[in-house]
Amino acid sequence: MKNRIIIILICVILLLASTIYVVAEKDITLEKQKDSTVEKDSTVETGLISTESDSQPSMSLRPGFEKIAETEALELYYNEEVISILVKDKRNGFLWSSNIEGGYYNMEETNEFWKENMSSLFYISYTSDYKKINSTNSVIKESVIKSNPVENGVAIEYDLTRLGIKLTLEIWLDNKFLNVKIPVEKIEEYGNNYITSIELFPFFGAASDYEKGYVFYPDGSGGLYHFKGKPEIAAEKYSWPIYGYDKLNLDEIEKREKAELKQALLPVFGMKKGDNAFVGIVTKGEYDTSINFYPSGYAVNLSRVNIEFFYRRLHKDLRPYATVTDYIEKGRINDDHEIKYNFLVNENADYSGMASAYREYLESIDAIQYTVSPNEDIPFWLDLFMGIKLDQVLFDKYIKMTTFEEVEKILENFKNKGVNNIMANLIGWVKGGYGNFPANWPPEKALGGTKGIIKLANYASNNNMKLFLENNLVDALAKNRGFSKRNDVVYHRNGLSVTDEKREKYILNPVKVFERFIESLIPNIKKVHISGLSFDRLGSFIYYDYHKNNPVTRCETAELWTRIMEETRIEIGSTAVRGGDAYTLKYADWLLDIPVEDSGYFITDEAVPFYQMVVHGFIPYSSEAGNLFHDFQRQKLKWIEYGCMPYFKFTYQEPVLIRKTEYNHLFTSYYLHWIDIAVDIYQEFNEKIGELWSVNIIKHEKVLENVYKVTYKNGSKIYINYNEDSVYIDNFSIKGMDYIVVDKGGTKK
Helix, strand or coil: HHHHHHHHHHHHHHHHHHHHHHHHHHHHHHHHHHHHHHHCCCCCHCCCCCCCCCCCCCCCCCCCCEEEEEEEEEEEEEEECCCHHHHHEECCCEECCCCCCCECCCCCCCCCHHHHHHHCCCEEEECCCCCEEEECCCCCCCCEEEEEEEEEEEEEEEECCCCCEEEEEEEEEEEEEEEEEEHHHHHHHHHCCCCEEEEECCCCCCCCCCCCCCEEEECCCEEEEECCCCCCCCCCEEEEEEECCCCCCHHHHHHHCCCCCCCCCCCCEEEEEECCEEEEEEEEEEHHEEEEEECCCCCCEEEEEEEEEECCEEECCCCCCCCCCEEEECCCCCCCCEEEECCCCCCHHHHHHHHHHHHHHHHHHHCCCCHHHHHHHCCEEEEEEEEEEEEECCCCCCEECCCHHHHHHHHHHHHCCCCCCCEEEEEEEEEECCCCCCCCEECCCCHHHHHHHHHHHHHHHHHCCCCEEEECCCCEEEECCCCCCCCEECCCCCCCCECCCCCCCECCCHHHHHHHHHHHHHHHHHHHHEEEEEEEECCCCCCCCCCCCCCCCCCHHHHHHHHHHHHHHCCCCEEEECCHHHHHHHCCCCCCCCCCCCCCCCCCCCCHHHHHHHCCCCCCECCCCCHHHHHHHHHHHHHHHHHCCCCEEEEEECCCHHHCCCCCCHHHHHHHHHHHHHHHHHHHHHHHHHCCCCEEEEEEEEEECEEEEEEEECCCEEEEECCCCCCCEECCEECCEEEEEEEECCEEC
């Protein structure tokens, strides 16, 4: 008996020891797995369901999805039960999903509200009292949803009965595009709620930090946010209203300009995930649309980019002693809204491929023109600042910086040094000088008057040069005559005129601008036989005007600006604009002051020349004047990398004369100090890259730290090295702060 008890005790002890060992071994294994996961990509924190850092996670074709459309490149699947779509790229089988599924992202720590958001085709914002905005999503309860087939797609009708709002999403495939449209005629507001905006496909293509890729947004020249390595970023929403800031507040606009905040010049955005990418193109309603970007960490650990269509505008009540600071417009913006998604694979699945796809789309709809001349030298754009008034206590003093006769001397000097293809643009040529807005005629007598400008125009024409006169048709100053502060200016919705805090600056009604241009400016300009007109604001500034007699929307303002450009080309010859919003690309012969950087938001990993890749080879463009940049060598390299034409801003007199005026940024404009440098640049550009200025850029890539390679359609390549030391890449040595050009045969020039 005693022996049996001893045996039993020994067995119990052995069993306990074995259990302790197994538990300990399991704990060690779990700890190793945890350490390994965190070391690889912190997937526990991101919530992505994966443990392989080098794999490419993607959505799966789940039960319940039915194929409803197909093209040569794409298949469209629809799940009527959960209201979700999948787009399959037939070239490699990759799936793009409108919704986030549990098998892709860990939903355990996600609350119900965000689970619904991640399963929604849209968010809708609305108001009931025109003061407060509320939001919900497309999976709102108490809704009636019907799906009806359309050609190569589906129309999803939403009756949001709790809100009293009906709307329809039309989704279809067309060649290589996924199209999504919200027809305005199918929007019905039958209750006490009214749509303010719709954010479409909020999680389409959303990506975790685990994945390899980035989001592209059109901030300035273009910006990229890479998915990995962003735990330090404070999560917040970033928005870019297409074609610029929508709130017409002159003080706020001036602050944004001083802060060098850029705007979205193009209605596009994109996302790259591994060997796949898409570019979204807003094709209808872009004038009342914002591009929204949510970095990972904003509510969920997924980066996503989408668009928000606006149907009512938010206003501030600027009346003295107003008790309501914000109110929402009652009238609805009755425009269709539409977007096209173009899908890219393999070597085209990057921002270069996105730019090429967008350029090809613009070509297909005749929305970009070809104005370059391949057989000519690279254009040499030259701004010449003429004159300005200096405000003084008793009498203003007019300062002559460059007369018409002196312009001819400058051009003659350049001609004698071998510069042939000159575009001379005169700033501040009008009576009263620069800033005498809204005056745009006659020429200042102190500069030589009408006779002086005619003589200069004849000289330019006889020497194969082009002469432009720059105009600002939009701004007006209270101290100047020539406009009515009651009848000619822009108005807020509340009936107050748009002005600054001091009531010194105004904006002119676009209808009045067009009438003045046609009735006054064009007939006078035709008399002096110049080559063209340049416009300071038309390429980057559109706005609403609630003028009682001549109200306009942003879309209508853009249409009036393009009519001015078109009339200029017909009646005068050529059109140049500062800024290059997409609506100008069909009408502008020259684009000035195109940004070669982004706004500098700390979310942006790098700025890229997306805009330049779209327009290069079609329309010549410039960036910042070389003589005004703090580091000329770096600016020259940036011109080369971004495909800009050489550009300088000069005066005949020393710039110290205008240091106390509002144009005091011309601190290095004396042309004799710069002419030899400018001539050398012109000759260097023509010798090394002259044959490329009329060729499309098809690839831009960062090959080493601070080293970039630009590939052209004809096979030529340019390598740019911003490092102080030499680098060796692709069997070529590139000196520090220098570049090399390699022709299509692989020979270094």
